[in-house]
Amino acid sequence: MKHIVLLTLPLFLAACGPSYGMKVPGSLVKKLPFEVRIELLEAENELALAVDKVDENNNEIDRARDNIRRARSRQEAAEDEVDRATDEVSREVAKLAIEESEARVEYLRAKQRLSVGLRDVSELARNCAFAKFELAKLTAARKAKVEGSEELDPKEFEEQVAECDAEVKEELADLSEDQKExxxxxxxxxxxxxxLAKKTFDARASPYVENL
Structure with missing residues (x-):
């Protein structure tokens, strides 16, 4: 059976200072019967997936940065090739290679801007998952009638989730222009x-064309 890590992941996120950080005291969670803790697995898994999504988006930003660096190198090489071209066909291929590399850089920059925005949204979504996990813990504690749980207002935790979800939707909407670009x-x-591929024997494996 999958082990339950009800404390370590929330503590990790608390250290990151989530915007929606209203928490259920750990002392209440410790009093939860094992069979009730099992009910928290779904919310916990969603939280873990949200944390992984942030990591994935950070990796995508790093890949975009590396690809931009490589694209600029290809652009410089293509510019040098124009000067070394000995015939019109070679010169035309070199010019097309410059245009392709310039367009590649512009695309990668646009992709990086979008990736940064998506990373920011995923960080907020992670905080929402944290808030949902806390709501699930409170619901479980009140269901198990854990002493002290009656002092916490479920509506406040529900509002925290609703506000966070609304902010995620708003930020996603703000990315529409970056997505179009x-x-x-x-x-x-x-x-x-x-x-460029057509000019170089229309080959998908053309040495002049590099797929991302």
């Missing part, structure tokens, strides 16, 4: 990449 930049890059 990322889509437009990606399509522009795909067009330049296709043109």
């Amino acid at each position: 990322e889509k437009t930049a990606r399509e522009a890059w795909e067009a330049k990449k296709t043109a």
Whole structure:
């Protein structure tokens, strides 16, 4: 049976200072019967997934940074190739390679901006999952009639969840422009990449074309 870590993950998040950090005292959670703790697994798993999502988005930002660095290097190499071209065909390929690399950089920058925004939303969503976990703990404590749980108002914990969820929706809506810019930049890059591939024997494995 999967082990329960009802204390370690919330303590980790508390150290991060979540915006929605109203908590159920640990002393109440410790008094929960084992069969009641089992009921908290779903909320706990959602919290763990939310923490993982933040890590994934941070990794995506790091990958975008590395890809931008590589794309700039490719752009510089393509610019050097124009000067070394000995015929018109080679010169045209080099120019197309410059256009493709420029479009790639613009796309990656747009993607990075979107990734940063999504990372911020995922951090907020993580805090919402934390709030939902705390609400689940309070619900369980009151169900088990744990002494002291009656002093906590479930409505306050419910409002904390509702406010956090509403903020997530608002922040996601604010990312609509970044999503449009990322889509437009990606399509522009795909067009330049296709043109370059066609000029170099129309091969998907063209040495001039690198897929992300």
